[in-house]
Amino acid sequence: MLLSLQVGGVAVLVTLPVAFGLAYLLARVRFPGKVLIDGIIHLPLVVPPVVTGWLLLIAFAPAGPIGAWLESWFGVSVLFRWTGAAIAAGVMALPLMVRAMRLSVEAVDRRLEAAASTLGAARARVFWTITLPLSLPGVLAGAVLGFARALGEFGATITFVSNVPGETETLPLAIYAALQQPGGEAMVLRLSAISVLLSLIALVASELLARRAGRGLHVL
Amino acid sequence: MSFDVDVRKRIGDTDIACRIEPGEGLTVLFGPSGAGKTSVLNMVAGLVAPDAGHIRVGGETLFGGGVNLPPEGRNSGYVFQEPRLFPHMRVRANLLYGAGDATSLDSIDFLGIGHLLDRWPRTLSGGEARRVAIGRALLAAPRFLLLDEPLSSLDRARREEVMVVIERLRDEMKLPILMVTHDRAEADRLGSRIVEM
Numbered sequence: 001m002l003l004s005l006q007v008g009g010v011a012v013l014v015t016l017p018v019a020f021g022l023a024y025l026l027a028r029v030r031f032p033g034k035v036l037i038d039g040i041i042h043l044p045l046v047v048p049p050v051v052t053g054w055l056l057l058i059a060f061a062p063a064g065p066i067g068a069w070l071e072s073w074f075g076v077s078v079l080f081r082w083t084g085a086a087i088a089a090g091v092m093a094l095p096l097m098v099r100a101m102r103l104s105v106e107a108v109d110r111r112l113e114a115a116a117s118t119l120g121a122a123r124a125r126v127f128w129t130i131t132l133p134l135s136l137p138g139v140l141a142g143a144v145l146g147f148a149r150a151l152g153e154f155g156a157t158i159t160f161v162s163n164v165p166g167e168t169e170t171l172p173l174a175i176y177a178a179l180q181q182p183g184g185e186a187m188v189l190r191l192s193a194i195s196v197l198l199s200l201i202a203l204v205a206s207e208l209l210a211r212r213a214g215r216g217l218h219v220l
Numbered sequence: 221m222s223f224d225v226d227v228r229k230r231i232g233d234t235d236i237a238c239r240i241e242p243g244e245g246l247t248v249l250f251g252p253s254g255a256g257k258t259s260v261l262n263m264v265a266g267l268v269a270p271d272a273g274h275i276r277v278g279g280e281t282l283f284g285g286g287v288n289l290p291p292e293g294r295n296s297g298y299v300f301q302e303p304r305l306f307p308h309m310r311v312r313a314n315l316l317y318g319a320g321d322a323t324s325l326d327s328i329d330f331l332g333i334g335h336l337l338d339r340w341p342r343t344l345s346g347g348e349a350r351r352v353a354i355g356r357a358l359l360a361a362p363r364f365l366l367l368d369e370p371l372s373s374l375d376r377a378r379r380e381e382v383m384v385v386i387e388r389l390r391d392e393m394k395l396p397i398l399m400v401t402h403d404r405a406e407a408d409r410l411g412s413r414i415v416e417m
Contacts, residue, residue, distance in 0.1 A: 115304040117291040118265050119318030119360045129317075133308050 004170040004198075007082055008150035011090035012097075012143055019094055019146070020139060023101035045095040049155025056088055056160040084161035085168045089153040093146035100145055104138020105131070137211075144206030148199050171195050222396050223247055223364070227263050227273035227283075229256075236260065238417060245412025246390045246397040250404070255417040257400040258301065261366045264398060265298045266291035277364050277396065297362030297395075301369045303349040305341035311352055312337040318360030328355040330388060332381075347378035354385060365389065367399040371406055386410055 025031075026038060044052050060067040060078055070076055078084035108131050116126045132139075154172040161168040163177060175191045178184035225240040236256030240247060249257045262268040264275055266282065266289055274284030281287045282294050305314050311333070315325065325334070331351045341349060350370065357365065370386065371379045387410065389395055401407050407414050 111300070111302075111304055112306060114267050114291070115298070115300060116306070116317065118267070118294070118296055118298040119356065120292050120295070121318070122290075122292050130306065 003082060003166070004151055007085045007089055007170055008147050010083075011086040011093060011150040012147045014086070015090040015094055015097060015146060016139075016143055019097035019142065020101050022094075023098045023142075024105055026098070027102045027105035041098055042095045044092050044156075049092065049153075050159050052091060053088060053156035053159025056084075056091065056156065060084065060087070060160070078161070080161050080164050080168060082167055085153075085157050085170060086150075088156040088160045089150035089170075092153050092156055093149040096149050097142040097146040100138050100142030101135070104135040104142075107138070108134045141206045144202050148202040148206075151195070151198055151202070171198075222278065223264070223398055224274070224276040225260070225264065227260065227270035227275060229259060229263065229268070229270045231256070231259060238415070240398075240415050243413055244396075246386070246399060246410055248407040248411035248414045249398065249400045249417055250407045250411075250414050251402065251417035253402060257402075257417055258368055260417070261298070261368050261398065261400055264294075265296045265366055266294045295361075295363045297357035297360060297365040299350075299353050299357050299365070299367045299370055301372065303341070303353040305344075305349060305352060305356070307341055309341075310337070311339050311341065311344070314341065314352060315356050315359055317356060320361070325359075328358055331355050331385060347374050347381065350374065350378075350382060351385070354382075358389075362395070364396040364398070367397060369400055369402070371401070371403070383410065 022037075022041060026034065026041075057079075058064050060070070062068065062071055062077060062079075067077065067079075070078065076083075078087060112134070113126050113130050116130050117123075121129065151170075152172055153170070154176070157168065157170065158173055158176075163169055163173045165177075169177065171191055171194065175188055175195070178187040178191065181187075222242045222244055223240050224242045225238060227236075227238055229236045234254070234256060236259050238249070238256070238260045240249075249260060251257055259268060263270050264277075264282070269288060270283060275282045276284070282289050305311075306317065309317070312325075315328070315333075315337075325337070331354060333348065333351050333355055336344065336348055336352065341352070344352065354370070367386065371382055374382060383406075386397070386399070390397055390410070390412070399410065
């Protein structure tokens with residue numbers, strides 16, 4: 001269970017800035033190929049997770065493009081490691097996070113940004129003091145949603161980093177393993193209960209955070 | 221210090237053209253809805269770029285001849301038609317947004333908003349929000365003011381309040397003001413001169 005939290009937490013923290021950057025880009029910037037980028041980001045949502053996991057495996061294998069680079073520069077490999085599980089969870093959580101954040105960036109009233117600029121604020125200051133705080137509810141909601149998704153990640157993880165007890169055996173993988181063992185039902189029940197509880201806590205936290213950040217956000 | 225504006229802009233099917241000769245005091249842009257009065261203010265503030273022409277205030281070129289200063293470089297005090305207060309900041313933070321660090325709120329005592337400083341914008345009445353928006357623009361130490369229908373959607377008592385404020389800005393602070401209205405009585409009372417659009 002702790003491993004699951006670690007994998008999910010790291011996955012979301014690392015994915016968060018990437019997701020927000022992509023969300024901002026998609027919400028605000030017009031560029032050629034935008035539809036394609038949008039599609040690629042959303043692929044993990046619709047492609048069978050096994051395929052995503054297999055693609056990650058190819059990319060991060062010692063001979064793969066990213067794997068070879070990691071190996072030669074840092075001397076590390078993420079295969080069969082918890083870091084690999086976090087990468088898989090992050091990739092799978094990305095589309096959900098981008099969606100939630102994009103909506104919240106689009107919902108920011110651009111007239112407020114215009115007002116800030118007439119008051120002398122340059123673009124960076126407008127972003128940090130107006131755009132980001134006003135889109136915070138969606139950013140937090142997206143992060144918690146991504147965390148919940150990361151906790152439940154199964155297909156891509158087992159394909160990419162396999163099931164190594166103590167290293168990549170997150171909750172869903174442990175539940176699956178227990179199901180394969182005769183007499184494992186008690187274990188399955190316990191782990192499933194934990195899983196449901198964690199997801200529920202994440203969802204409630206998301207709602208509360210969004211509400212708290214959303215207080216007072218009425219544009220006159 | 222005065223406005224010298226000559227701009228043209230096509231938005232959709234509408235051609236907007238406006239010529240303001242240099243002159244002191246408060247210039248009223250008067251005309252029916254849809255004539256592009258707000259667009260002219262947006263051009264002077266730098267939020268919209270004209271297709272052609274020039275915008276000068278007090279001798280400094282804001283637009284034209286290859287110059288196009290960004291809004292944050294124009295030092296304008298723009299009071300929009302809707303207050304546009306930042307909803308996630310209290311009134312005090314709103315007022316100080318464009319102000320330097322050492323600015324004191326004393327200079328806007330005459331707006332009568334001292335008791336509102338710790339309130340959230342959504343709890344303000346229309347007249348209060350309007351006065352806070354004016355205060356916020358003034359504290360940014362603007363070189364000129366742009367007022368877009370500053371009296372609309374206010375009841376009679378509030379209108380009088382805000383009108384007195386505008387007269388003070390015009391007569392005591394000597395700020396050049398460009399004000400948009402479609403109300404003839406307002407235009408006649410406040411305007412040093414009236415530009416019809």
